[in-house]
Amino acid sequence: MSEKPRALVTGGAGFIGSHLCARLLAEGYRVVCMDNLRTGSLRNIARLKNDPDFEYVDHDVTTYIHLPGGLDEIYHLASPASPADFERIPIPILKVGAIGTYNALGLARARGARLMLASTSEVYGDPLVHPQPETYWGNVNPIGVRGVYDEAKRYAESITMAYHRHHGVDTRIVRIFNSYGPYMRLDDGRMIPNFITQALRGEPLTIYGDGSQTRSVQYVDDLIEGMIRLMRSDETRPVNIGNPVEYSVKEVAELILRLSGSGSELVYRPLPEDDPRQRCPDITRAREVLGWEPRVSAEEGLKATIEWFARETGGSVR
Ligand code: NAD
Numbered sequence: 001m002s003e004k005p006r007a008l009v010t011g012g013a014g015f016i017g018s019h020l021c022a023r024l025l026a027e028g029y030r031v032v033c034m035d036n037l038r039t040g041s042l043r044n045i046a047r048l049k050n051d052p053d054f055e056y057v058d059h060d061v062t063t064y065i066h067l068p069g070g071l072d073e074i075y076h077l078a079s080p081a082s083p084a085d086f087e088r089i090p091i092p093i094l095k096v097g098a099i100g101t102y103n104a105l106g107l108a109r110a111r112g113a114r115l116m117l118a119s120t121s122e123v124y125g126d127p128l129v130h131p132q133p134e135t136y137w138g139n140v141n142p143i144g145v146r147g148v149y150d151e152a153k154r155y156a157e158s159i160t161m162a163y164h165r166h167h168g169v170d171t172r173i174v175r176i177f178n179s180y181g182p183y184m185r186l187d188d189g190r191m192i193p194n195f196i197t198q199a200l201r202g203e204p205l206t207i208y209g210d211g212s213q214t215r216s217v218q219y220v221d222d223l224i225e226g227m228i229r230l231m232r233s234d235e236t237r238p239v240n241i242g243n244p245v246e247y248s249v250k251e252v253a254e255l256i257l258r259l260s261g262s263g264s265e266l267v268y269r270p271l272p273e274d275d276p277r278q279r280c281p282d283i284t285r286a287r288e289v290l291g292w293e294p295r296v297s298a299e300e301g302l303k304a305t306i307e308w309f310a311r312e313t314g315g316s317v318r
């Protein structure tokens with residue numbers, strides 16, 4: 001029998017999940033990737049499938065999770081994450097945040113495994129405190145179109161803390177801020193995939209609103225490093241993992257135009273309902289507790305991402 005630790009990654013065939021599976025394999029884990037491919041893809045894990053320590057299980061985590069064999073860690077990432085999906089599939093988003101998290105916690109409890117919940121900066125909603133520390137409780141419209149995702153994640157945090165306090169489950173909560181990188185879905189609908197595909201095709205970049213709203217964008221390698229460090233720490237409070245360098249949406253578009261050498265123009269479209277005005281993490285806790293901070297600049301990370309998108313679409317970067 002192998003002595004290697006075994007980790008389950010729900011949502012492992014998604015953008016972040018596939019990077020996490022690859023990193024855990026490299027760290028000497030046996031990895032079970034569980035997904036129902038609602039927004040993920042087998043293409044994301046094609047590079048892992050021949051590894052004898054990698055196993056793919058097709059399963060919807062909103063139904064009871066049966067997983068034989070030892071289990072040490074659960075990274076619970078299963079959930080659509082693009083605002084474009086909030087109107088398209090609102091009820092599956094609510095179900096996976098609520099019932100999916102309940103099932104994952106039940107598995108952690110039954111097997112004595114440590115569980116990390118992939119939460120989000122969206123728990124802060126359209127924040128009235130800037131930048132956002134973990135102690136801020138947020139400003140969320142529960143009945144707005146974004147509410148299905150924000151409230152599902154807020155509920156997921158609540159039930160995670162309840163299992164921790166009431167059942168003694170060993171839990172971690174990572175509040176992930178806007179992340180990007182290779183293996184994002186080209187037609188995912190989020191800002192960076194939209195802008196890059198538009199720039200590479202020579203189509204206009206669609207700025208929602210006047211583009212003055214801000215986001216902090218984090219390269220996926222920095223995020224994975226933060227998640228691994230948090231999982232290994234003793235910290236059971238939520239921890240923000242994000243890049244505190246803040247850009248307006250228009251600045252991100254202009255940076256992508258420059259890095260891709262695209263001649264596309266910018267066009268302006270209506271701002272979606274409840275679109276947060278500004279978002280930037282306070283990462284004091286991650287710095288102090290995990291000794292973590294992002295290392296990859298937007299310029300460096302976007303360049304690598306544009307190159308990957310260009311290869312995927314058969315195009316080239318000018
Ligand atoms: P993604 O859509 O690429 O990945 C999510 C994965 O979950 C997909 O593979 C999808 O098929 C799977 N999934 C969805 N419902 C499922 C279900 N019921 N059962 C099993 N699998 C299911 O998105 P991502 O960007 O990789 O996000 C991963 C996690 O990180 C999500 O929980 C998301 O909320 C969180 N997050 C991401 C960001 C970001 O910027 N990418 C920011 C904050 C939080």
Ligand code: UDP
Pocket residue numbers: 082083084178189190191192194195206207208209213215249271272275276
């Ligand atoms: N956005 C945009 N054009 C697009 C897609 C998104 O201007 O084609 C804006 C969106 O309105 C938001 C920001 O970019 O203000 C980030 O959007 P994203 O979908 O990446 O995620 P969010 O941070 O809103 O969850």
